[in-house]
Amino acid sequence: MSRETELRRQPPAAADTLLSVRDLSTRFFTEEGQVNAAEGVSFDVRDNEILGIVGESGSGKSVTALSLIDLVESPGRVTSGEVWYRDDDLAEEYRDDDSVAVDGDHVDLRTVSERARRALRGPSFSMIFQDPMSSFNPSLTVGEQIAEAVEVQRRARANPRSTRSRTQGYGFGRFFVDTLVPGRGYVKTESRERAVDLLEQVGIPDPAERAEEYPNQFSGGMLQRAMIAQALAGEPDLLIADEPTTALDVTIQAQILNLLRDIQEERGMSIILITHDLGVIARMCDRVCVMYAGEVVERGTLDDVFENPVHPYTQGLLGSIPDLQDPQPRLQPIEGNVPSLLDDEMGDRCYFADRCPKAMEACLETPSERPADGSGEHQARCVLTDREYSPAEALSEDYFEDVGADGNGGETGGDGNE
Amino acid sequence: MVSPRVIRNLKKEFRNSLLPKIGLLLVVVIILVAVFAPLIAPHDPTAQNLNQTELPPLGFTKTTNETTAQLVDGEIQTVTNVTTIDAKLSHPLGTDGLGRDMLSRVIYGARTSLMVGVLGTILAVLVGVPVGLVAGYSGGTVDDTLMRIADVSLAFPSLVLAVALIGLWGRATVPIPDPFVAAGLASGMPTSTTLPITVVIVVGLVNWVWFARVARGEALSLRQQEYVKAARALGAGDVRVIGRHVLPNAMTPIIVLGTVQIAAIILLESALSFLGFSGTTLSWGFDISQGQDYVSSGQWWIATMPGVAIMLSVIGINLVGDWFRDALDPDIEGEGGT
Numbered sequence: 001m002s003r004e005t006e007l008r009r010q011p012p013a014a015a016d017t018l019l020s021v022r023d024l025s026t027r028f029f030t031e032e033g034q035v036n037a038a039e040g041v042s043f044d045v046r047d048n049e050i051l052g053i054v055g056e057s058g059s060g061k062s063v064t065a066l067s068l069i070d071l072v073e074s075p076g077r078v079t080s081g082e083v084w085y086r087d088d089d090l091a092e093e094y095r096d097d098d099s100v101a102v103d104g105d106h107v108d109l110r111t112v113s114e115r116a117r118r119a120l121r122g123p124s125f126s127m128i129f130q131d132p133m134s135s136f137n138p139s140l141t142v143g144e145q146i147a148e149a150v151e152v153q154r155r156a157r158a159n160p161r162s163t164r165s166r167t168q169g170y171g172f173g174r175f176f177v178d179t180l181v182p183g184r185g186y187v188k189t190e191s192r193e194r195a196v197d198l199l200e201q202v203g204i205p206d207p208a209e210r211a212e213e214y215p216n217q218f219s220g221g222m223l224q225r226a227m228i229a230q231a232l233a234g235e236p237d238l239l240i241a242d243e244p245t246t247a248l249d250v251t252i253q254a255q256i257l258n259l260l261r262d263i264q265e266e267r268g269m270s271i272i273l274i275t276h277d278l279g280v281i282a283r284m285c286d287r288v289c290v291m292y293a294g295e296v297v298e299r300g301t302l303d304d305v306f307e308n309p310v311h312p313y314t315q316g317l318l319g320s321i322p323d324l325q326d327p328q329p330r331l332q333p334i335e336g337n338v339p340s341l342l343d344d345e346m347g348d349r350c351y352f353a354d355r356c357p358k359a360m361e362a363c364l365e366t367p368s369e370r371p372a373d374g375s376g377e378h379q380a381r382c383v384l385t386d387r388e389y390s391p392a393e394a395l396s397e398d399y400f401e402d403v404g405a406d407g408n409g410g411e412t413g414g415d416g417n418e
Numbered sequence: 419m420v421s422p423r424v425i426r427n428l429k430k431e432f433r434n435s436l437l438p439k440i441g442l443l444l445v446v447v448i449i450l451v452a453v454f455a456p457l458i459a460p461h462d463p464t465a466q467n468l469n470q471t472e473l474p475p476l477g478f479t480k481t482t483n484e485t486t487a488q489l490v491d492g493e494i495q496t497v498t499n500v501t502t503i504d505a506k507l508s509h510p511l512g513t514d515g516l517g518r519d520m521l522s523r524v525i526y527g528a529r530t531s532l533m534v535g536v537l538g539t540i541l542a543v544l545v546g547v548p549v550g551l552v553a554g555y556s557g558g559t560v561d562d563t564l565m566r567i568a569d570v571s572l573a574f575p576s577l578v579l580a581v582a583l584i585g586l587w588g589r590a591t592v593p594i595p596d597p598f599v600a601a602g603l604a605s606g607m608p609t610s611t612t613l614p615i616t617v618v619i620v621v622g623l624v625n626w627v628w629f630a631r632v633a634r635g636e637a638l639s640l641r642q643q644e645y646v647k648a649a650r651a652l653g654a655g656d657v658r659v660i661g662r663h664v665l666p667n668a669m670t671p672i673i674v675l676g677t678v679q680i681a682a683i684i685l686l687e688s689a690l691s692f693l694g695f696s697g698t699t700l701s702w703g704f705d706i707s708q709g710q711d712y713v714s715s716g717q718w719w720i721a722t723m724p725g726v727a728i729m730l731s732v733i734g735i736n737l738v739g740d741w742f743r744d745a746l747d748p749d750i751e752g753e754g755g756t
Contacts, residue, residue, distance in 0.1 A: 071650055074558055122653025129651075134644040139666045145645075148662065149652045227648070234653060 011103030012044060012084050018270050019045040019068070019238060020106070024081030026060075026067045027343075034343035037063040037076065039294040042369065044377075045238060050264060050271045052285030052302075054278060054317070058338050060294035061274045065240045068272075069125045070109075070117045083109040087124065087237075090116075122153045122234035130243040132223035136215035142226050143211025146195035149233035154191060198229035202259060221252035228259065232267075239264075240272045245280065257284055278321050282306060287377070290314050293339050293351040296369070300378030310372040310380040312356045350382070354400040358384065360393040424670075424746060431745040441737025448731050452528040456596055456604035459522035460508065463700060464608060467517035472712070475512040475520070475719045476505045512719045514705070515712060520719065524727045527702040529611050530691075531731060534618055535684040539676050541622025542683075546629025547672060551660050553630070554637025565634065568627045576624040577689055583620045584690070589697035590616045614697035617690055621683045632675050636668035643667075670746045677739035681732040688728050702728050 012020035022042050028035040038060040045051050053061045067078045084106040091107050094100040101108035109117055129135045136145060192211070199207035202225040215223060224244060231239055241260060245253035261284060264271050273284055281288055282302065289299040290313065298311040309315045319332035336355040339346065350356070353363040362383045372378045372385040379385075432438045451458060474480045480503040488497050505512065511520035553564040571579070593610035600609070640646060641664065649659050690696055691703025698704070702724035709721030 069651060071647065118653070118655070120653075121651060125651075127648070127651035129644055129648055131644060135648045137643075137645045137649075137663050137667065140662070148649075148654070152653050152655075152658065230648070230652060240651075 009101055009103075009108075010082060011101075011106055011108075014044075014046075015086075015104070016047050017044050017084070017106075018047050018086050020082075020084040021064075021068065022082040022084070024064065024067055024083065025079045026063050026072055026076060027079050028076040030075055032342060035341050036294050036343055036346065037341060038067060041081070041291075041294075041296050043289045043296060043299055045270050045272060046286075047270060048264075048268050049286040050261075050273055050284050052281040052288045053272060053274045053291060054276060054281050054288060055291035056276060056338050058341070059291040060341075061276075061291050062242050063294075064291070065127065065242055065272060065274055068240065069121055069127060070114065071127075078110070081110060085109050085120070085124065090120075122149070122236065124234075124236055125238050125240065126231040126234055126236035127240040127242065128224070128227045128231045128244050131247045132220055132227045133215070133247070135227050136218075136223060138215055141212055141214055142218060142223075143192060143195045143199070143213075146198055146211070146226065146230045146233060147191040149230045150191040150194045150198070151188065153234035154188075194233075195229075198232055199226060201232070202226070202229045202263075204229075220248050221255060224248060224252075224256050225259065228256075228263065232263065235267070236269065238270050238272065240274070242274045243276070244273070245277075246275070253280075260284070278317060290317065293346075294341055295351065295381060297352065297382065298372075298378075298380040300372070301375050304372070304374035304378035308372070308374050308378070310378075310385050311352075311382040312358050312384070313352050314380075316357075353395070358389045359395045359399075360390065361395065362387075362393065363395070427745040428741070431741055435741075435744075437737050438741035441734050441741060444730055444734025445738050448528055448532065448734060451525055452532045454598070455525045455529055456598040456607040459519075459525045459607065460510075461519035461522045462606050462608060463518060463522035463526040465518060465606075467513070469517065470506070470509070470513055471515055471517040472717050472720075473509050473513040473517075474503065474505045474717075475723070476507070476510045478512075478719070479504055480716070511723050514708065514720045515717075520705075520723045523700065523705055524702070524723050526608075526611070526700045527705065527724055527727060528731070530614070530696075530698055530701045531684045531687060531728070533611075533613055534621060534687040535680040535735075537613075537618045538621035538625065538683040538687070539679045541618065542625040542679060543629050543672065543676060545622065546626035546631075547633045547665075549626070550630035550633025550635075551637045551664060551668070554634035555641050555656070555660055555664060557638075557641075561634070564630070568630050571624075572627045576686065580617075580620045580624050580686065580690055581693065581695060583623070584616055584695045587616050587619075589614065589695065591697040608700075612698040612700065614687075614701075617687055617696055620690075621686050624686070625679055625683060628675060628679060629672065632671050633668055636671060637664050640664045640667055674739060674743045674746060677735060677742055681735040681739070684728065684732060684735070 010020075010022045021044070024038060024041045025036070026038040028037055041060070041064050043051065043053075053064065055061050063072065063076070066072050067081075068083060070078070072078060082101070084103070086105045087107060088105045090112075091102050091105045094107055094112065095102050100111045109120070136142060140148070196207045196211050199211055204210050204222060204225055210218070210222070210226075218226065224247075228244075239260075244260065245256050248256060257280065260271060260273070263269070273280070275281060285302055287299070287301050288305045289296045290305065290311065291297065292313050298305060298309065298314045305314060306318065309318060313334070316332065316334040320334060322331060334355055339351055339354075347364075348366055350359075350363040350365075350367050353359040356363065360383065367381050367383055369379045369381050370385045372380045432442075472480065482501050482503070484499045484501065486497050486499065488495055509519050509521065511524065513519055514523070549564055549568070553561040592613045592615045594613050595610045596604075596608065598604045599607050637660075643663075646659055646663050649663055654662070687696070687701070688703030688706070691698075691701040692707040694704075694707065696704055705724040706721045706728075709717070709719075709724070712718075712720045
């Protein structure tokens with residue numbers, strides 16, 4: 001009962017769109033069944049902006065990000081969708097290739113080869129992860145690992161879009177020699193110097209000395225800075241930050257966010273910031289996507305989403321953060337849990353309907369993304385964009401408990417729907 | 419690969435326990451003996467001396483009863499002459515049935531055993547580790563295919579497989595010139611050492627599976643590590659990720675297994691030599707098989723001396739392996755196939 005979208009090319013209209021994602025679906029084919037981790041996801045990333053993706057755990061934020069850079073692990077697979085990326089060289093290269101969709105300077109990355117997509121990691125896209133402690137190889141010094149990333153990019157640039165350049169001299173033979181002969185490095189001196197530069201740029205004191213240290217000698221915040229330095233090695237157009245501050249304590253969080261903001265402004269790059277923290281979104285982002293159960297349920301500018309939320313889920317999220325001006329009212333949590341995302345158990349309806357305080361009979365059909373009030377970009381996947389809530393059509397409160405077979409009723413077990 | 423922490427653990431373990439000291443001592447002695455064999459050995463291990471066969475080792479005497487019939491006063495009497503043969507200082511461990519010096523043979527036997535043990539293990543590592551890493555890192559069909567092949571080769575009894583392969587390929591040997599003799603430092607010694615190359619290849623191929631399994635297990639867990647994902651997100655290719663991030667972090671259990679495997683391969687080589695599949699006659703296993711005929715007639719030392727040498731070297735190497743395991747990786751189970 002997955003929501004198939006017919007193949008239609010939707011190249012981005014605006015030239016300042018760096019990345020345009022359309023109807024991207026990623027599924028995991030597990031033994032329990034097909035899991036629709038990301039379903040029909042669409043959003044745009046403009047030049048020089050920070051796009052926030054917010055949602056609960058398991059709402060498909062990280063999977064969406066990994067899908068962009070083609071790092072979804074088996075048994076997962078990107079099953080459909082378009083990822084339009086603006087790169088004039090790439091567009092020129094593929095303009096005469098019938099199998100690749102090119103529109104102006106934009107190329108649909110889902111139609112190019114896996115090898116070409118991988119070549120974009122580093123110089124075009126880069127990613128930083130949640131836990132800096134586990135994002136560094138414990139057996140190499142921090143400087144060495146950043147130099148390693150520099151080296152990868154240097155080789156990639158010398159021989160663009162070729163995977164061969166990345167493995168040259170890195171076969172097992174070279175590896176054994178390097179392991180057995182002490183003092184032989186994998187990376188050139190220039191790459192090491194560049195690594196120290198990068199460490200300095202992300203505000204690490206004594207970068208030359210810190211570069212010689214191992215990850216366990218770094219604090220979490222310093223390591224996240226080093227991670228950012230590593231991600232900057234390829235001078236990417238787009239940095240994907242997957243919950244970059246979740247593992248850090250609050251004071252360090254602010255420093256890292258400021259650093260990201262500064263780097264974004266300095267370099268004029270774009271950032272996709274994934275978080276479950278609405279405060280981070282409000283502080284950092286120009287535009288926002290709200291994800292729920294693998295779908296983007298609402299997107300728009302920061303004002304659209306924070307001031308005029310249409311989707312009851314967005315309203316629920318905003319209602320569940322404390323208001324410092326008016327701390328009196330009790331916080332309003334969203335009742336229930338995120339659905340399991342198993343294809344068999346996903347009804348053909350709005351996935352939020354079973355938790356939605358405004359569920360109506362119209363919600364038993366799959367809602368499409370439709371424009372909402374506010375700026376021209378404000379869209380929501382909810383019937384309330386077009387109409388008012390009418391209590392007369394409301395579903396009874398125990399509707400989803402009764403029709404367990406249809407929706408994700410009580411028999412799913414697992415997380416236990418309350 | 420070898421971080422300061424590893425060295426610290428090794429030292430700590432070495433200080434705190436007696437067994438690593440014994441193991442290291444045994445291994446160092448055996449290596450020195452094997453390397454400097456021509457300088458240490460008192461005789462040419464292959465020189466026969468039919469006047470001095472079956473001499474006992476120092477501290478023992480050999481008695482032979484010779485019964486002769488004599489005619490004394492018109493009656494036939496049997497007279498038993500008991501002759502006692504003393505040990506000779508020049509042959510501290512005695513001599514074998516052809517009068518070859520046992521001490522020299524044991525000393526030279528260490529060369530064969532160590533060469534086969536080390537080279538066979540290196541071959542097993544070179545085959546098994548890349549297979550295991552690729553299988554574990556790739557997952558899916560590649561993993562299934564490679565590991566089913568490993569399972570199938572594991573299902574054969576290794577000795578039977580080794581015998582079958584040697585039967586198939588013959589007993590090729592490579593003479594390795596002895597540098598000490600070539601340099602004129604040792605006279606009257608064999609000018610070359612025979613390396614049974616088929617045996618090396620066979621023991622390597624019989625034992626690669628263990629390395630493949632350990633490497634695969636490590637790769638399987640390491641590929642889930644965030645830093646592997648991070649390296650890929652930054653554009654590193656598969657070879658680089660395996661070489662830089664997976665292999666170095668998988669080295670510890672591989673080193674531990676490698677040490678234990680040297681001992682297992684020495685045993686396998688001895689078994690093959692005992693069965694006559696070696697290709698060299700200077701081997702502990704070969705001497706045991708030669709000596710077994712003499713055990714029942716009292717000349718126990720011909721089979722025992724090389725047996726003790728095998729025992730000491732295997733114990734020594736295993737103790738060093740245990741030391742590595744305790745210091746480097748407390749989790750790993752000591753698995754070794756013979």
